[in-house]
Amino acid sequence: MTRPQPRPGIDEIKPYVPGSAVTGFDGPVYKLASNESALGPSPKAMEAYEAAAGKLHIYPDGSARVLREALAARYGLAPELIVCGAGSDEILQLLCKAYLGPGDNIVMSRHGFSVYHILAQGCGASTKFAEEKNLTADVDALLAQVDENTRILFIANPNNPTGTAISGEELARLREGLREDVLLVVDAAYAEYMDWVDYDEGTSLVRAAIGTGAENTVMTRTFSKIYGLGGLRLGWAYCPPSIAEVLNKVRGPFNVSLSAIEAGVAAVSDDEFVDDNRDHNRRERARVTQRLRGLGFEVGDSHGNFVLAKGRGDAPVEDVTALIEFLKTRGVTVRQMGGYFLPDYVRISIGSTEANDVCLNAISEFASQ
Known part of the structure; x- marks a missing residue:
């Protein structure tokens, strides 16, 4: 039998696995597996979303002009x-679609966001992983992986799932060390949680790339984290003119919904x-970090809305696996990091005070067994 076949490489993709859910538990469930907003969505965004209900029959502005102006x-x-x-x-996804093809490769840190690798595979490209230092992106290692077939270098800063970050100076050194035909994508999904003085979410690098004429740097941001709009699916990029033009050619004509646009505009102004x-x-x-360390878990300093904890003892993988299953019996979900080459680690999102209390008490109960 013959049937339509996907292009080479598609069959090898391991789909992205989102945070798991608790089933069959008779009681409150606390989802700490997906780095969602601990305080729910922005109140101003909720109000705007509800007000948009009477306009759902209208196509959104394809350019999302009011949202772009609000962000600007x-x-x-x-x-x-x-x-x-x-x-x-x-x-x-659009960046990969526009700039990658068979025979190309991307470069990313060993424990970087797994979606980069998945998207590259979908375009027929391969991935080169750069080893990290203390679970932190290493600029020299990243640059060393770049070869003649490299088209994009991805870096999340702060990084998911490690929670680590590099300074603005190091980020600038990374951009300066790239060939002009290699696109640097700075994923700043967790930028709002950063409190370093020497932190650059990527804006200055985009401006520098425009200034040199290379136009080879893009910064991406999201409304899913601190604004709490993960369910609406809303994000944005700041790009040099040539890249913005390309993205507008390959994106769908109405890729952002009317309700998402209006909620996003309201969220941008919700400083409180x-x-x-x-x-x-x-x-x-x-x-959470202090309590986990006190229970014997190795936990690094995180700059995101989550922490990464290493399993205990001589069998940390088994310890993490058992912990995850135990927490489910208490109505709590967290995330094992095997898909990030960290099978002996668990990522725990920072939830509400109540959710964190339930999680920590359950981990304490597990650790005492």
């Missing part, structure tokens, strides 16, 4: 260089909610 005003950017998408994931969410995350992340 908020961050001091040029609105014509902003491209919006159905989550930053769509922006990443962002401050509250950031403060909550900083406070609770420190508490």
